[in-house]
Amino acid sequence: MNVSVLETAVMTTRWSRRGFLAAGSGTALALGVHTTAGASPLTSPGITDTAEAADEFAALRAKWRTLILGEGFSPTAEPFRTRLADLGTTASQWRSAMAPAAGSLWPDLVYADPEPDTDQESYGYSGNMSTSYSRLNTLAQAYCRQGTGLTDDTGLRDDILTGLDHLHSEVYHANQTRYGNWYSWQIGAPQALLDICVLMYDALPAARIADYLAAVDHFVPDSAVAAYSGTSTGANRVDLCRVLALRGVVGANAAKVALARDALTPVFPYVTTGDGLYTDGSFIQHTTVPYTGSYGSVMLGGLGMLFALLAGSTWEVTDAGRQIVFDAVEKAWAPFLYNGLVMDGVSGRAVSRGLSASDAKHIQQDDHLRGHPILASIVLLGQGASSTESARWRGLVKGWMQRDYYSPPMDDPALSLSSLARLKGVLDDTTVSPIAEPTGHRLFTSMARATHRRPGWAASISMADRRITYYETGNGENLHGWHTGSGMLYWWGDTFCNGQYSDAFWPTVDPGRLPGTTASRKVLADAAGGDWGASLPDVNWVGGATDGQRAAIGQYLKGLQSTLLAKKSWFCLDDAIVCLGAGIRCSDGTAVESTVDNRNLGPTGGAALTVDGTAKPTAYPWSQTLTATRWAHLAGHGGYVFPGGATVKALRDSRDGTWSAVNRGGATTVLNRKYLTLYVDHGTDPEDATYAYVLMPGASAARTQARADDTDWLAVLANTDDQQGVSVPSLGFTGVNFWFGGTVGALTASDPCCVMISERSDGTAVICVSDPMRMRTGLTLTWDRAVAQVTSKASSVTSATTGSSLTLTFGDLSSLAGVTQKVTVRLG
Incomplete structure (x- = not known):
């Protein structure tokens, strides 16, 4: 590698380790507080000479060190004292186990590629190489942090350098051809x-740094960010920019830092296809996968780190597009955060990463542990946002943290110490008041997802269409996620059921009976449908309409590698979700089932099930066909109402499973969880089956029974293959999914569409209309209701006729991405 004069100057003019710590302790420097745009906190705008440049790069190294290690906490105070001691213990164990040999630095992480028989093996070898560097990073943090018992240990320092040299000479060098996983x-x-390199900078000779940077340049050349495509989009692009920025900082290469900053620009704008943020708050990665909770988390954290690193420097990120990221905190991330967890429906294959076979500390990943880093990233991102935004976000984070009784963030064993310090700072800040969970409905048409949040509970719906995959598998992960896009209905309570999907749900649940889904019992192979979200159903009608509080949602379902067809609808209301299914047909030669719910009752089970006032057995296993069932209640969870009565099967099941069954890298330890499943058995090869039920999260048995007894509360207007609709007079609610044009109740639509109406007590009504198919170039809707005046309307409405009825004519809706078109009227 050719080392520039500037790089040589910086490499040979070392700061002392104490000097670095001092540079990282200043408030503006360590926190990334903005100074004059483009100005360095240590120098005037622009780099005028080599010494000045060296100072700026040294400042950036010090700042990154602080971002990695954290600040504002005492190493002798809990929970930091224990976590630091644990870090030291882990580092000591890995240090003792380190045994440099041909093909491995640790015996359990063989990174040599002996021409494996499968791509999966090759992926594993390259992953072991990456994990080896991660372990060395842990050793470096134990060396640099106070309170680990290994602080400034010269023997540990030498072992780290030995490990770095070994990995460089053996595998990660400029002459190596990569294999396995590009990541x-x-x-x-x-x-x-x-x-x-940042943490151990003082201990690394210039020649070693040059060699390491040459390896980075080899594998991550400037061309890695030349085009916004392939593996260089969204979260991956932010990760690549982090590599380029740090390569520039460590090597004092201004061009690399500038390239990293500029290469962030394509990440900011809203997209209409592929990876990135959409105007409705959707976030997609891998082209077809909703990924707010996993790749989205990486992108948010990466941007927060880079914004903070470059703030106040010559390379500050000043692109106006940054505001899109700031807006996305509440548009894209907050809707999927609930009491500290991030909803699994937007975490892709990460849901299968429960317990790794090689995880020495046996830290299980789950929705809470994926949520906590997002909270910390929001706090960090706030340092570069406006004071108003930052203050509100800190209030949101404090509320999520205080309500996370299931998995308190400050007890999170997987959370980095720097993230822990940021969250502790929010908790201890007496000027911050916690903000309550918001109520309302959010429909994410661009990723076929919806969230419905009410006082005391929240729910989420996962669907699939020709743009959004059934599920994602890849790298041997999420092997049984086949039906997660088949209308899975997740729900949580504010003070109950927050561990519903956290407690070994994915390795133990029956993957053919996911709550809310309709599925064939046809046996599917591991990873059926193909890797990386490749399998897409050939359907258009998926989406709905919402006024921001209630919603009508529909999914035309085609089963994965199945002949199954179904029409599914959800009507999201004030204290319930009405669920309808119709046109259910299949010729797989197997049974077809619609799962009302499948509750994880933990290792012991025992929650009482009451059906029409009669308590059912709590023994395992137990099953019963419940005929003419009007209502059911599961203690500690909620209620279910079956309008007009239904035949429902109830099952208490004690299920064994392993993480390795759903993720080839998972632990083989056998887990057992108890489940209570309610499902409708449509029989083998049904031709036109239906279902109807009302989900009431958190409802008591008495309230569930009262709802069942109130036969006037709900009217099912239609539940056919052509239309599905309901009316709830007490709420002034009408919702209809027109799979085909026609008349349902007082509504007539000329073409397929979704309609939701809320009549208000003040004599007004809001009519919400959408084109989920994104194909309507015209639409006429008639409401047989006296309307005196149209007070506001979407621009897509080309005419509105009032009087004894209302007729709305819409223009071209095909380019509006299925977004709700609202019309407000004064009733006659």
């Missing part, structure tokens, strides 16, 4: 390596 070579390994 390991371009993101995983170089990020860990560059972090180590």
Whole structure:
């Protein structure tokens, strides 16, 4: 590698370790507080000479060190004292186990590629190389942090350097041809390596740094961000920019830092296809996968780190598009955060990463542990946002933290110490008042997802269409997620059921009976449908309409590798969700089932099930066909009402499972969880089956029975293959999914569409209309209701006729991405 004069000057003019710590302790420097745009906190705008440049790069190294290690906490105060001691213990164990040999640095992480028989093996080898760097990063943090018992241990320092040299000479060098997973070579390994270079900078000779940077340049050349496509989009692009920025900081290369900053620009704008943020708050990665909770988390955290690193420097990120990211905190991330967890429906294959076979500490990942880093990233991002935004976000974060009784963030064993320090700062800040969970409905048409939040509970619906995959598998992960896009209905309570999907749900649940789904019992192979979200159903009608509080949602379902067809609807109301299914047909030669719910009752089970006033057995296993069932209640969870009565099967099941069954890298430990499942058995090869039920999260048995007894509360207007609709007179609510044009109740639509009406007590009504198919170039809707005046309307409405009825004519809706068109009227 050719080292520039500037790089040589910086490499040979070392700051002392104490000097670095001092540079990182200043408030503006360590926190990334803005100064004059483009100005360095240590120098005037622009770099005028080599010494000045060296100072700026040294300042950036010090700042990154602080971002990695955290600040504002005492190493002798809990929970930091224990976490630091644990870090030291882990580092000591890995240090003792380190045994440099041909093909491995640790015996359990063989990174040599002996021409494996499968791509999966090759992926594993490259992943082991990346993990080896991650372990060295852990050793470096134990060396640099106070309270680990290994602080400034010269023997540990030498072992870290030995490990770095070994990995460089054996596998990660400028003459190596990469194999296996690209991610390991371009993101995983170089990020860990560059972090180590910052932490151990004083101990690394210039020649070693030059060699390491040459390896980074080889695997992550400037061309990695030349085009916004392939693996260089969304969260991956942010990760690549982090590598380039740190490569520039460590090597004092201004052009690399500038490239990293500029390469962020394509991440900011809203997209209409593929990876990135959409105007409705959707976030997509891998082209077809809703990924707010996993890749979205990486992108949010990465941007927060880079904004903070470059703030006040010559390379500050000043692109106006940053505001889109700031707006996305509440548009994209907050709707999927609930009491500290991030909803699984937007976490892709990450839901299968429960317990790793190689995880020495046996830290299980789950929705809460995926949620906590997002909270910390929001706090960090706030440092670069407006004071108003930052203050509100801190209030949201404080509320989520205080309500997370199931998995308190401050007890999170997987949360980094720097993230822990940021969250502790929010908790201890007496000027911050916690903000309550918001209520309302959010429909994410661009990723076929919806969230419905009410006082005391929240729910989420996952669907699939020709743009959004059934599920994602890949790298041997999420092997049984086949039906998660088949209308899975998740729900949580504010003080109950927050561990519903956290407590070994994915390895133990029956994957053919996911709550809310309709599925064939046809046996599917592991990873059926193909990797990376490749399998898409050939359907258009998926979406709905909402006024921001209530919603009508529909999914035309085609089963994965199945002949199954179904029409599914959800009407999201004030204290309930009405669920309808119709036109259910299949010729797989197997049974077809619609799962009303499948509740994880933990290792012991025992929650009482009451059906029409009669308590059912609590023994395992137990099953019963419940005929003419009007209502059911599961203690500690909620109620279910079956309008007009239904035949429902109830099952208490004690299920064994392993993480390795759903993720090839998972632990083989056998887990057992008890489940209570309610489902409708449509029989083998049904021709036109239906279902109807009302989900009431958190409802008592008495309230569930009262709802069942109130036969006037709900009117099912239609439940056929052509239309599905309901009316709830007491709420002034009408919702209809027109799979085909026609008349349902007082509504007539000329073409397929979704309609939701809310009549208000003040004599007005809001009519919400959408084109989920994105194909209507014209639509006429008639409401047989006296309307005196149209007070506001969407621009898509080309005419509105009032009087004894209302007729609305819409223009071209095909380019509006299924977004709700609202019309407000004064009733006659």
